[in-house]
Amino acid sequence: MQLCRRCVSLLLSRPLLSAALQPSTHTLHQRSHHILLQPPVHSLTQRHSRETWTPCGRRNLSDHQAASPDVYNNKTDLAEREAEKHIVPFENLNVHQISNQESLSDMGLDAVVRPSPLQEISEEEAVQIQVPSALPPDSFTLKPYVDQSETLSKLVQLGVNLWELEQRPNVGSMLVRLDFHADVAPKLLFLKDLGVEESKLGTILTKNPFILTESLDNLEARVSYLKTKKFSQESVAVMVSKAPYLLNFSVERLDNRLGFFQKQLGLSAEKTRNVVTRLPKLLCRSLEPIKENLKVCELEFGFRGNEIQHIVTTVPKVLIANKRKLTQIFDFVHNTMDVPHSLIAKFPQVLNAKFLRIKERHLFLEYLGRAQYQPSQPNYISLDRLVFLPDDVFCSDVALATLEDFERFQKTL
Amino acid sequence: MTTKAARLFRRMDGLFAVYKPQGVHWKLIRDTIESNLLKELNSCPPPAPQLAVKFQLLSSGENNGSKDLILSPSMLPSLANHPLVTGPQFHKVHVGVGHRLDAFSSGVLVLGVGKGNYVLEHLCKSHVTRDYTLEGEFGRATDDFSDTTRVIEKTTYDHVTQDKLERVLAMIQGANQKALITYSQMDLRTQEAYELAVKGLLYPHGKSPPILTGLRCIHFNPPHFTLEVQCVNETQKYLRKLIHEVGLELRSSAVCSGVRRTRDGPFKAENALTRQHWTADCIIQAIAHFRKTTRKIRKSGMYRQTDGQLNSSAKIQEQIRSEIGQSDQEHVELTSPTSDRIVDRVAPGTG
Numbered sequence: 078m079q080l081c082r083r084c085v086s087l088l089l090s091r092p093l094l095s096a097a098l099q100p101s102t103h104t105l106h107q108r109s110h111h112i113l114l115q116p117p118v119h120s121l122t123q124r125h126s127r128e129t130w131t132p133c134g135r136r137n138l139s140d141h142q143a144a145s146p147d148v149y150n151n152k153t154d155l156a157e158r159e160a161e162k163h164i165v166p167f168e169n170l171n172v173h174q175i176s177n178q179e180s181l182s183d184m185g186l187d188a189v190v191r192p193s194p195l196q197e198i199s200e201e202e203a204v205q206i207q208v209p210s211a212l213p214p215d216s217f218t219l220k221p222y223v224d225q226s227e228t229l230s231k232l233v234q235l236g237v238n239l240w241e242l243e244q245r246p247n248v249g250s251m252l253v254r255l256d257f258h259a260d261v262a263p264k265l266l267f268l269k270d271l272g273v274e275e276s277k278l279g280t281i282l283t284k285n286p287f288i289l290t291e292s293l294d295n296l297e298a299r300v301s302y303l304k305t306k307k308f309s310q311e312s313v314a315v316m317v318s319k320a321p322y323l324l325n326f327s328v329e330r331l332d333n334r335l336g337f338f339q340k341q342l343g344l345s346a347e348k349t350r351n352v353v354t355r356l357p358k359l360l361c362r363s364l365e366p367i368k369e370n371l372k373v374c375e376l377e378f379g380f381r382g383n384e385i386q387h388i389v390t391t392v393p394k395v396l397i398a399n400k401r402k403l404t405q406i407f408d409f410v411h412n413t414m415d416v417p418h419s420l421i422a423k424f425p426q427v428l429n430a431k432f433l434r435i436k437e438r439h440l441f442l443e444y445l446g447r448a449q450y451q452p453s454q455p456n457y458i459s460l461d462r463l464v465f466l467p468d469d470v471f472c473s474d475v476a477l478a479t480l481e482d483f484e485r486f487q488k489t490l
Numbered sequence: 491m492t493t494k495a496a497r498l499f500r501r502m503d504g505l506f507a508v509y510k511p512q513g514v515h516w517k518l519i520r521d522t523i524e525s526n527l528l529k530e531l532n533s534c535p536p537p538a539p540q541l542a543v544k545f546q547l548l549s550s551g552e553n554n555g556s557k558d559l560i561l562s563p564s565m566l567p568s569l570a571n572h573p574l575v576t577g578p579q580f581h582k583v584h585v586g587v588g589h590r591l592d593a594f595s596s597g598v599l600v601l602g603v604g605k606g607n608y609v610l611e612h613l614c615k616s617h618v619t620r621d622y623t624l625e626g627e628f629g630r631a632t633d634d635f636s637d638t639t640r641v642i643e644k645t646t647y648d649h650v651t652q653d654k655l656e657r658v659l660a661m662i663q664g665a666n667q668k669a670l671i672t673y674s675q676m677d678l679r680t681q682e683a684y685e686l687a688v689k690g691l692l693y694p695h696g697k698s699p700p701i702l703t704g705l706r707c708i709h710f711n712p713p714h715f716t717l718e719v720q721c722v723n724e725t726q727k728y729l730r731k732l733i734h735e736v737g738l739e740l741r742s743s744a745v746c747s748g749v750r751r752t753r754d755g756p757f758k759a760e761n762a763l764t765r766q767h768w769t770a771d772c773i774i775q776a777i778a779h780f781r782k783t784t785r786k787i788r789k790s791g792m793y794r795q796t797d798g799q800l801n802s803s804a805k806i807q808e809q810i811r812s813e814i815g816q817s818d819q820e821h822v823e824l825t826s827p828t829s830d831r832i833v834d835r836v837a838p839g840t841g
Contacts, residue, residue, distance in 0.1 A: 220575055220576065224569055233569050233572055233574050233575060237574065240575060432513075433514070487509065487764045
């Protein structure tokens with residue numbers, strides 16, 4: 078395998094690294110070109126200023142400006158990150174101050190001075206030898222990096238499911254590059270100030286790790302926008318916990334969505350706020366399926382405007398339910414069970430229930446002769462009792478039969 | 491030292507039956523059962539975190555200045571094996587399905603977990619029959635033979651009586667018996683073959699079309715009627731087509747409004763699990779319940795013999811049958827009683 082001159086010079090400039098990097102030289106081959114395309118000093122220090130690796134200690138090279146987050150846009154992955162990590166411990170020993178690679182390559186291969194492994198050194202020096210951690214330059218999982226990275230270990234302690242996140246493309250690399258004190262901690266404090274419970278922080282970050290890359294100004298702008306729309310502090314916190322992607326959307330988009338709901342549903346501001354607080358996913362998703370669902374309710378089912386309003390305020394999930402399943406349930410309830418529109422509008426929870434449940438319970442009641450859904454008749458069974466009660470309560474109170482009978486009946490369907 | 495999860499996983503090996511509701515695809519049921527089993531397995535407490543030796547640079551504490559650094563080792567818990575980093579302990583449980591049921595039908599569906607999947611293969615290859623209840627309705631004919639699709643024909647059915655229906659069913663059964671004899675590839679002129687046929691121990695060898703070994707009408711209330719069928723090598727569409735053909739033979743038309751499997755080999759509907767019981771403990775209980783049946787299937791599969799051992803097999807089947815006894819008399823009249831039992835075949839030598 079022939080290394081090109083660039084890689085040789087790279088290796089030479091980091092003599093003690095060569096042993097550690099030997100197996101991974103090949104993989105670094107292509108990627109190292111990317112590093113060398115930029116001025117080498119920048120690429121090294123870019124990362125140095127962000128390094129906080131235990132046990133190597135903090136590296137604050139404040140004389141070099143930290144590069145902009147262009148580092149994310151490079152097609153670099155964990156590989157270069159790890160290459161730079163290896164450099165850190167050697168700086169401790171002050172063997173070579175690597176400022177200019179060209180000067181070294183002029184000297185030639187023989188000019189490099191290496192200490193022999195059999196050379197005697199004092200106790201103090203022995204104690205100060207930092208063994209480079211054998212971190213792989215790239216890996217499929219975050220497992221090798223968790224113990225070494227402050228960000229990752231703090232995230233695990235918070236309860237973030239790193240395994241789930243590393244399945245998503247590029248999220249793992251992004252998390253490894255984050256600096257805890259610069260990026261992660263301000264956002265977590267911001268969320269805590271907002272009122273989000275600490276136990277929920279883990280789930281929020283698992284669902285939406287990109288909240289850590291959103292700039293703090295944007296997040297604050299969006300929260301202040303919601304507050305101008307008269308959402309209270311607690312409701313904003315609840316909305317963020319339920320829909321973690323909420324604060325990643327721009328103010329215009331949130332405005333657009335809120336306006337749409339208020340106009341389309343014809344609800345007052347207070348009721349719209351209520352609906353959105355209970356189901357903040359409405360603000361995150363696209364509007365087309367919601368428009369379709371509303372059309373289906375109006376045209377296919379034949380609900381009137383005020384009935385739709387009542388349904389949406391009681392069960393907002395109808396707006397984002399699957400159209401086919403909704404139609405199946407409505408068809409069964411209206412045509413087979415003969416329940417009129419007004420009664421369905423009065424108990425919209427039935428549209429949110431599982432179809433099989435409604436079907437089996439209705440057929441059981443019909444078999445027993447107790448299927449009475451008209452409020453005016455005796456032995457009336459309301460739709461929400463039909464759907465909401467657990468099986469044993471349903472059997473004993475509504476059907477007046479035993480659970481075994483119900484199961485035996487289920488096996489005859 | 492095994493963990494609780496490993497012990498639980500080892501108990502998930504075997505066959506059990508589930509009652510499939512109508513309108514649900516069988517794959518959805520298989521996926522639901524697999525995810526329920528995985529949920530239970532992954533909810534077991536994870537192993538204790540591994541400790542790793544870490545060297546930490548600490549100052550010695552005396553007034554010697556910062557040059558006196560001591561590397562002190564300590565065992566700290568390593569986060570690398572934390573469940574949030576490694577993911578769930580179990581990713582997959584092998585759950586296999588026996589004879590499948592299409593979405594329109596309901597009934598007993600045999601599933602195998604873990605090592606039971608090998609036994610499932612034996613079950614599928616063995617000549618067990620399946621028991622169906624078909625509900626039909628006179629007066630309409632549809633393109634898919636079921637009552638939910640597009641109607642293509644409407645006829646009267648006042649002339650249909652139970653007597654005529656019975657005659658038609660007898661005719662169909664006669665044709666099926668002839669097919670059974672043909673596909674059993676046995677020459678009925680020999681004495682042994684005749685004896686087997688008399689006892690109802692004939693079964694089709696190799697590939698065969700669907701054959702009904704038993705057919706009768708259990709309920710007749712025009713326009714609705716119900717048939718009970720025992721068959722081999724069938725598909726549910728074939729059974730719906732059967733209803734359609736019954737209608738045609740009666741100079742009317744019929745659609746099938748329900749196909750319900752009440753028995754699949756030795757697995758009956760009484761012991762099948764309903765939807766509320768698709769949890770890990772109920773499944774393990776059901777596996778334990780069917781352990782004997784599973785063992786019999788495995789043994790019969792291992793000793794499955796080629797076609798030339800009919801003499802021994804006949805004698806052994808007779809022995810087994812007399813031991814087990816005839817317990818389900820209700821559908822014995824028209825059917826071969828052996829096929830719902832798994833026959834234990836002893837090694838050849840008794841020829």
